[in-house]
Amino acid sequence: MKSLLFILLLFNSPRCTTTMVYVCNSPNATRYHYKADCRGLSNCQHRVIAMTLEDAQKSNKTLCKWEQ
Ligand SMILES: [Zn+2]
Numbered sequence: 001m002k003s004l005l006f007i008l009l010l011f012n013s014p015r016c017t018t019t020m021v022y023v024c025n026s027p028n029a030t031r032y033h034y035k036a037d038c039r040g041l042s043n044c045q046h047r048v049i050a051m052t053l054e055d056a057q058k059s060n061k062t063l064c065k066w067e068q
Contacts, residue, residue, distance in 0.1 A: 019053040023061060031064040032056035040064040 021032040024044035032053070033041055041048055041064075 020050050021053050021056050022048050022050055023056060025049045030061055032061040033064045034067055038064055038066055040066045 019034075021034055022036045022038070022041060023029055023032050024041060024046055025048065026044065026046040029044070029046075031040060032051075035041075036048060036050075
């Protein structure tokens with residue numbers, strides 16, 4: 001858990017402005033997640049894929065209700 005936090009801090013560092021998020025690779029998925037092990041992804045029947053926050057928002061995904 002500590003190492004995951006460290007990776008998230010690296011992604012959010014000023015040198016790297018691209019934030020990666022995780023989405024369920026399903027046509028019905030409408031949420032994006034900051035954590036790959038989020039409980040909101042645990043019932044995903046498809047693959048979990050990583051994309052940039054920008055791409056997730058462009059495809060009209062909204063932040064997972066567990067992480068707001
Ligand atoms: Zn989530």
